[in-house]
Amino acid sequence: MQGRIKAILIGGMLGGAFDLAFALVSAASNGIAPARLLQIVASGAFGKAAMDMGAAGAASGALFHFGLSLLWAALFAVIAARFSAVSAKPWLSGPVFGVIVFFAMRLVVLPLSAYPNPVRFAMPGAFYDLLSHMFLFGLPIALANRAFVSRR
Helix, strand or coil: CHHHHHHHHHHHHHHHHHHHHHHHHHHHHHCCCHHHHHHHHHHHHHHHHHHHHCCCCCCCHHHHHHHHHHHHHHHHHHHHHCCCHHHHHHHHHHHHHHHHHHHHHHHHHHHHCEEEECCCCCCCHHHHHHHHHHHHHHHHHHHHHHHCCCCC
16 A cells, blocks of 8 residues: 555656646747746636735645646556556556546646636647657656565
8 A cells, every 4th residue: 555655645646746837838938937837827716816916826826736736646546556567557547547637637627626727729739738648757657566565
């Protein structure tokens, strides 16, 4: 059990950090400041009010982002515990999981949240975001699971 918790914590935090780093660079290239990006993340919980929350909104966005990252990593760990092929092939299962997370976030989580904007799949940004979820988010989670969960 200790290995699984370590896999969730390390995989979730690494995947979350890499994904956030990508988002920050992408946002900066579009003229969006880091604090504003994190407020946009917080708008999933607080709606448009997050944009007026200043540093508290940005901090909330960071907490929500990493909280969701840990929840996704925990889901991966549960799936990997049930299906040994998932754990055995992290270079495949991680990117596939990233695709699942990408679509789940855009088609389920964001629409059900207080996020105030319509969810779009504008290219090429959505494609780059998909790649980020595959290789910067899903893959670190899968590799952490492989590294820290003992095989039977």
